[in-house]
Amino acid sequence: MIIGVDIGTSLTKASLITRSGDSLLTATKESVVNQMPGGMVEQDFDDVLATVRYVVREVAASADDIEGIAITGQGDGLWLRDADGRPVRNPISWMDGRGSRIVSDWSRGGRDSVAHRVYRSTGSGIFPGCAAPLLKWMADHEPENLDRAAVAGYCVDAVVGALTGEITVDASDASLPFLNVRTREYSLDALEACGIGDYRRLLADPAPPGHVFRLSRSGADQLGLPIGTPLTAGPFDLPACAFGSGVTEPGDGTLVVGTTLGCEVLSDDPVIDPDGEPAGMWLATPHPDEYMRVMPAMVGTASIDWLMNLFGRRAWHVGELLDQSPPGANGVNALSFLSPSGERAPFVDPNARGQLSGLSLDTNPADIARALCEGIAFAARHCLEAGGLDGELSACGGGMKSAEWAQIFADVVGREIHLPIETGVGARGAAMAAWDALGDPVDRAEWKQRRRVFTPDPQRVEFYDRGYTGYREQLDSARALWSGR
Template identity: 35%
Template sequence: MALNEPVAVCVDAGTTVIKAVVFDAAGRELVVAHRDTAVRHPRPERAEQDMDEVWAAVVGAVREAHQRTGAPPVRLLALTAQGDGAWLVDRAHRPVRPAVLWNDARAADLVRRWRADGVLERAFRRNASLTNAGLPNAILRALAVEEPDALAAAHAVLTCGGWLYLRLTGVLGLDPSDASAPWLDLRGAAERDAAGGNAAGRGGGPAYSDELLAAYGLTEHRELLPPLLTGSDRTAPLAGDAAEALGLPPDTPVVLAPYDIVTTALGNGTTAAGQATCVLGTTLCTEILVDQAALDTDGEPAGLTLDFGAPPLLMRAFPTLAGTGVLDWTVELLGLRDHAELSELAARVPPGSHGLRVLPYLSPAGERAPFLDPSASGLVTGLLFTHRREHLARAVLEGLAHVIRDCLAAAPHRPAELALCGGGAASALWCQLIADVTGVETVTTEDSQVGAKGALVFALTALGDHPSLSSAAAALVRRRRRCEPSPEAREVHDRDHAEFLATRELAASRWTGWRADA
């Protein structure tokens, strides 16, 4: 690449790793720089991050990536980040306290009360999202009791993406994908669209719902909700102080892409209604695009529905609390090197793992998709003296695949294929196993950093280089591997899935009492 050829720098700010990726004009990865970020647990069920440390990690990753590429001209800086949680700032735009993350469980008891009182179901009928303990409405209510001084000092509640966009541009606001759950009335938007509203169907754009705020008991904290960033608001020039820190020219266009579970889908080429993606990361997030006109809020409450500013598309997402953290736990438990060795062990065992099964609900926050139970916990069944490490390795991978199948069953449509991404997609065995368990062909792309690629797809569409997300994805996303379901394995996994669901139903009858006494 010539040194004078402009590049795009895309930041994917995950929960534990910040990645800065430099792409050339054809959308090929040139350099990837990483910075680890610390998640602190002041109590076992709590998860927090230092907001300034997250910003410093972004600065370090971007500077390294740009310099390693030879410091070429930068056409744009695009940003996607972890979602949910509560990142509080004061009027000077400084952190009020550490960020409370999406996997924090301090509000678990509150969510249980909301469910018992019907609050969760009433809210789902309006915004098609099922509140969990890691969403900002639950966290704000918990902080109002535990830390009223923090809320009194706060000027706005942001997410990670909103915090980083503020540091980069000085613009305070919230992306619609971050605001959808729990603040936006998506059913009302669909109804207005059906009645002949504007092209976006929202009378000029999405808006916060006072009805939902009242349902959550947060009316008095309405002023904490920052402006919604829509259309051109999601692009702003890089501020001078941020430019100096990053080593980039001032006024470089900064594009705020949707939060990471949406952006990873775009990076996989999931841009049309009916297409689906599953992120094999810290959360297993199974998601499918739907047309706003087909939004159904009358069924069983489950998952999240996200408006990401591409009407008439909405994202139905089922982000579990079970994910690659379960693999990390298994690697440590078995004394293995890494996930690759775990896959090598699992490959030695046939489908079904000789009767060993794992319910992989290991998060202290329980589970949030496709069902909600803050008390959910893991379970191993069928264990015999004849089972070895390789059986447990395979049973864990199969258990997580059954979670994905469970999420697909809750989705509004069965997809023809499931695009996989995230760290887990590096395992060819797991990709094949997911195809076998779900009965859906799985595909992966050439990119190692699918979230960053999705931010690029979104940014180039926002800046007018492509007329639509679909055309941008067609030009930038390249498929690599396909796995077709094995008919022989399907028979085994169909039987095992029925047992998986039956075992979970039996275990659920004891979860609440056990966790409450722990």
């Protein structure tokens, strides 16, 4: 068995995963997310590491035949560490908005803008919570911390460093925004375009595909496991969820309905359209000839949590509200861009903000809830189209616990949605990669069998096709307003 660990933004999970894909035991532990003025969002490294220790020990206590540990987790952000692997400052979360002004400046100038130059080099867009604007912000405001740092990494490699003593990074984490995913080498052009070429020294070279680490004495003591226990790192949570949900062939896609909305499509050819909108990302995967085209929208269950709080209800009530309002929400429409840092896919705009329209004195909470859920589903369709989906679509994430909302996604996208019965698909995807690295791959066809299917209703597909056209028109108008801020 493999212990799969998924280090989320606010919750760390560990599951004891069998070769058939079953999770025999799962432990969870919350971590602290510090929301500060000015859109700043940070975490405490020691707190995050403590959650990993707790959940691994919890599940390891019930198993005798652990083959290894597979770690995945949140991507992006900036986790600065010194040569001993200790944090130079608190890690900056991918949700952080302090780089919004930088991204706005980098987006001006059309094809000559910094954003376009980076996109043409790597195929990745730039958003406030990714490493590029955060490194630039640090250079402008905290250069002494960059001078003290030995590595500018991410959550997964920071934890791996604490458990193995090695400075490394998975290629999926390294992909955004500086990596040429074909060569798995950093683009100096992208770094220079952002004005941070001098900080190439802080970027660890990606570990080779299939690399296996070993627990150091310190790591073994922390987790209560033998020294030398195999450990694999990555891919980070978005591609891990794709593989754990059942993506196997180029063209297959996954919809991750979590705090944010991860829309991703597997590809064997990372084509960069030089005239395309500089958004989304191309990610390297554990397989050298496969790549993930990801459109990680900032909308998701956080929007629903916000709305339910306004209504004095709990998040799981959303299904009840959806049943109380018809498709089209009685004329109410929503743009669900509620993140303080704006949007990052399938377009980048730090000024993007949410909207509700079509309200009247007859509007009730159910109409608003349905409009918001439909708006998020329209955003998912927009992202999946931009990502090139043309195969099977799977889904996962907390938002898919609502069968009513899952059906809306199927009707809006117009495709069957395959939802794994097993939860913790990120840890499952990491475990798949671990068995590959250990030279004993699992039967992927067997893992795909246990999934629930949501089939689109033809009449609602036609109805939502018209609604999607209206959504895109409303979005175009809103983007014109945002650009005037």
